[in-house]
Amino acid sequence: MRENIVIIGAVALGPKVACRCKRLNPEARVVMLDRGGRISYGGCGIPYYVSGDVSDADELQSTSFHMLRDAPFFRDIKGVEARPRTEAVRIDRAKKTVLTRNLDTGAEETLSYDKLVLATGSTPRALPIPGADLPGVHAVADLDAAIAIRAALTAGSVGRAVVVGAGFIGLEMAVALADMWGVETTVVEYAPGVLPTVLSPGLASMIERHMHEKDISFRLGGQVTRIEGDGKVERVAIKTPNGEEVMETDMVVMSVGVTPNTELARAAGLECSARGGVVVDGNMRTSDPSIYAGGDCAEIRNLVTGKPFFLPLGSLANRQGRVIGDNLCGISSRFPGAAGAWCVKLFEQNAAGVGLTLDAARRSGLDAFSIIVSQFDRAHFYPDKAFMFLELVAEHGTGRVLGVQGVCAMGDALVGRIGAVSALMPHRPTVEELSLLELPYSPPFNSAMDIVNVLGNVGGNVLAGRNKSIAPQEFARLFAERDGSDVFFLDCREHPNAEPYLKAYPGVWHNIPQGQLAGRLKEVPRDRKIVLVCNSGARSYEAFVTLAHAGYADVVNVAGGMATLRMAGADPKV
């Protein structure tokens, strides 16, 4: 069937659609255009190109067998007509045409289509502040922008940099600047913590602390109000809760989110959502049945909330691309949506997650709670291991898993756990399913009782009222307010572990090893709030059971224990 297929956008989704189409229907004529000069590259690799881990920008645009994915490659190898530096000016849905313009020659051409695909991607948001257009202010927009950043670094003209935004790209760029190039880097973030949309305050502070140890400075709760300089960036003004600060800098990297590119779609009268994305159905089809959209420019269904959301990720674009390719060729195929799985490597720490954070769940109107569990990522007797911190967000009543997030120095191990939970998310798992989750087991890889199982177990105990836990921030608040309160802090570890705290906080910090608790109940007041703590949360849970059984009413357990408090910087200083 000789069909004309036109694809607007040729970075991630576009090429996938084009290639799938040509394989399913080799007779089809597939034309793919892009405003950029470079096409079909791994945009997610930009921070690794800036850092130097990836030595040449071409590598991001190459196949694993080292062929450059440029227009000749698509023509010769894929049978796809790729047109870089070509803009789609206007869609005429009635005539089924796209007016295109070559950005170098200005030549215009009208392309007919039977089916049209919008793969127009997204654009970094710009802050409407003075000086945002000064040379030296960069957005991580595309490979060309990355090349400009790296050129400045290579030239040695960048000693200090300010990154605006502590999302994935902002933090990855901060690492790239500081780690390889030794740039003195400050990250300014409007929210009170890093990765604010995907991590709880407790886990976020673990990442922030680690990056701080690696000499990244943070201005959390801060806002860049203007950029100054004489012909190029020289200073930024940052408004923080403590006032305004002016900081000298040689470079500003803006990473305050992206906006879906929907101008063409809107101009053509296609349905777009208020928040910005092109609206598509389960087949990735827009309100015009001849037009599909996917990737960063489209909204998809959130599998947890059931509502549309915007999740610009190359991995989703690839999977959506295949679905669109199928549908274009008569194979009915659906994209079910996404639970929002993500991961990020930052120096020697890693964070990953899926689904909603506690904040996001509550903002969605769900009656949610969260718990943190800490445990070695593999058998505790195995030589190479790291503590893993996982947070479960679940719904009261139903016990439904709404999200899991985590931090661990062993990145693959963490991503593996989150991947397993993510695989379950379309099936709306309950906490009990985490308890029973079957993971491959051997001591070099995990414990007989994997941390995901433990997460389910602790969640189940909380749901059933058999355990009550508090997050690191809540512990820190209670401890900070200890003078005016009657909270009884009870350390359930053996004496040597508790000793420094007993010395530092006499009368406040108490110690009864968990094994002795049942016999020493006299020492535990019945009229005060009891906060139990051990190293990982396991023994304090046993202590919780003992106290609950003895009729104590107001007892809480620090989930994840001192290991978690310490990692989050919420432990009492000794």
Add this chain to the structure above:
Amino acid sequence: MRENIVIIGAVALGPKVACRCKRLNPEARVVMLDRGGRISYGGCGIPYYVSGDVSDADELQSTSFHMLRDAPFFRDIKGVEARPRTEAVRIDRAKKTVLTRNLDTGAEETLSYDKLVLATGSTPRALPIPGADLPGVHAVADLDAAIAIRAALTAGSVGRAVVVGAGFIGLEMAVALADMWGVETTVVEYAPGVLPTVLSPGLASMIERHMHEKDISFRLGGQVTRIEGDGKVERVAIKTPNGEEVMETDMVVMSVGVTPNTELARAAGLECSARGGVVVDGNMRTSDPSIYAGGDCAEIRNLVTGKPFFLPLGSLANRQGRVIGDNLCGISSRFPGAAGAWCVKLFEQNAAGVGLTLDAARRSGLDAFSIIVSQFDRAHFYPDKAFMFLELVAEHGTGRVLGVQGVCAMGDALVGRIGAVSALMPHRPTVEELSLLELPYSPPFNSAMDIVNVLGNVGGNVLAGRNKSIAPQEFARLFAERDGSDVFFLDCREHPNAEPYLKAYPGVWHNIPQGQLAGRLKEVPRDRKIVLVCNSGARSYEAFVTLAHAGYADVVNVAGGMATLRMAGADPKV
């Protein structure tokens, strides 16, 4: 509720049941006995103790906070009465009693129970051959056996060893002997490949070749017929397809599987299966409603076949233990069964899997096929990465996923992928669900199109008849028989990759780069079987599409490409 709970067996399941019980019902009296002197240890860690990775046997018996889990620990910390060196002689179901005997004093005692739990575990199978009882012949039965093996190694009296059985424990023990202690080690396995029940021949040969490179010798298809020596092991006789071989050795390690310990259950008239395990229902209850069983002594439901099977793994024992603990305390809890997830680290390679191999699926009467995919475990432009090999076993017609197995030098990355598939298995996923599987994505951890998605895509293409692939062994067979056949071997890579093969096999090996194929169809005969190969299977699939579109009927594609052939040792030698 003051209930008497007796648990027979105190290694993995027993302690978990006991502790869960005491937490749910602190009033219960819980007695746990075991024939062994050591209780509550991580038996799966034995090879790492033998290797020296774990320096002291106590570590396997300790909590993560370094408390030894012995009888006083269970008494003081858990409120559980643990009785090591105590045998359960007989169960009287009518009277609800267990007759016990102290193995040191011979003292007998009758314990009453309200509920009884059988956690009797399994025993290594012994080969009924002459000399099997000679000193120096070891089974990996328990921690004491491991201590004996390590003592012999430490004494320096072991220069050569023979391991009988190439299952998980056999191979892990071979690594432990060879890697740390420099013991010249030979593995004898009755089946034609290593890990025969869980890996296809193609993947198995990858592991075998790697271990061989690390100086492990193999006698596959071999059988130890007798062990000889004057007061201790000196020689073993091995029958192979090529005759008998007598090999000198200082140690024999037997690891030819385990048998569930069901003597007590059978004597008490509880239902046991022909294959050996105690039969339990979804609540892990035996045919006597007051008696539960779990762990290595019980059969569970295979989630893929729906039939009972026997899977002795510490991780399953732990999860079953919680289920039994719940049920003992009035919380109805079900253990759904297992898909059979596993993983193993062997020198610098790793294997993992879940579900059925192609052989196992066919033996179960399923109309199954398999494909192998090879791809970097993370973004191909990321510096540290390894090729991963995944094999999908799926059902024709339904497209149901029956199993996935894999090999990769990056162990956590492999285990993460298998874990994600394993999480899905209770939901009976189709190949399409693998295509759409949402995994956390970032270049340091995976590709935008993860290998699991690719596995689903390739599987989907095969199901739809859009791709036809052959396994490494099938390629090797076709290539070995090339002289008498009319097979046309077509290398779709660029010329420099193909050149050595063209020189070595003139007239047999042909080369048309995939991008040129459509224009050079004249060179491809229409009356011969075409075998397409590239590096990873991606370009040969494109070539397959081109040939199929041009009307070629008998074309196959080497799934996983030369990378897979090479890793499996099935590539033509050049």
